Amino acid sequence: MLAINAQLAHCRVCGKLASRPSEGAYACPRCHTPLHFRTPRAISRSWAFTISAAIGFVPANLYPIMNVQSIDKSFTSTIMSGVIDLAQNDMLPIAIVVFVASIAVPLFKLLGIAVLLIIVQRGKPIKRQQAMRMYRFIDFIGRWSMLDLFVISILASLVSFGQLASIEANIGATAFAAVVILTLFAAESFDPRLIWDLQDLEHERTDL
């Protein structure tokens, strides 16, 4: 039996299971945050964050994230050119790490959330266990996109030798930071219980 069918709601902040009226606002008796059977407007909020992140993804990748200036050369570096640079300098494993964290993870995350949202909105039977695995994966990988931002801050503060050599952050970093935050919020506002409210394709134990 589901909590919602017993008029019970599970608090997402403190984990309290409490009975609440079926309509109207109601605060969790334990932590006093609003208590709902399902997060209200989870789908539209998650869409809003996902779409904003997708828009931000364009400038984050087109604009340079760093200015590099050294004795013999001076150039601006975008996320992708940083990856290519690493790969050409025989640092393929690190190039892959950066590519995965900065490009693959945010892209996969945006697509994944969009797919989950569409699935939930269609309301057709799905393989719930599979959808759930995707949700958990998306939730887990999101934080790793912060990697490139940390790298910029380390490089910019270590390499500041004036005329000799310097690395500075550039406008792309701001856009990228916004993308990371927005994808984190997008995953956060999704309510996984919506997946389990759908019919299961393999209809195992649907009566639970």
Place this chain on the structure above:
Amino acid sequence: MGKAPSATTTACQECDLLIQRPAPTKSNEARCPRCGHRDSASRYYSAQSSIAVSLTALIIAIPAHLYPQIAFTLLGRPASYTLFEGALTLFNSGFWWVGCMILLCTVIAPLLVLMCIFLISLSWILRRVNETTARLLKLLHYTTNWAMLDVYLLSMIVSLVKLQDMGKFELSTGFFCLIALLVLTTAATLLFNSEACWDAVERQRNARH
């Protein structure tokens, strides 16, 4: 409104299935039979070890943040890096928004998490659980996701690889303290059990009325 559930009844956080929560054991977290979600609230809570680990971590955090983590030399000119300097450099060059995020994820959130765990466990041991404990538990819930020391450690490795053909670098005290801090923070979060503490808050409230 429905009937109030019994004390051992809970609902799965991820699929809403009603479950009877087993008594906490040291070995394993209970799993939801429907979606497989691990119920971290079923973990055994040891306030003493939570205090010990979080306090050690808070102490280690001081050298981890104050001492340089990397020493770098370019053509004989030295430079060193601490976490604050990194964020400060970004602030100074006008990237306050990126700087704020970095400070939040690497300094503020991990320290808040440790402080919350320490103070809550302390109030548990001293039997002084009260409304402040409840506030700290809420704060802990909202900050946990933003502590990203693990990601930060990986980004240090990436930066070092990027720097290797530019100049010479050396890992210094701060770096090793940071690794210890990461391990201890992870241990403190695993030893802690917010459900047990929320229960204590509720018991305290009931006793007062």
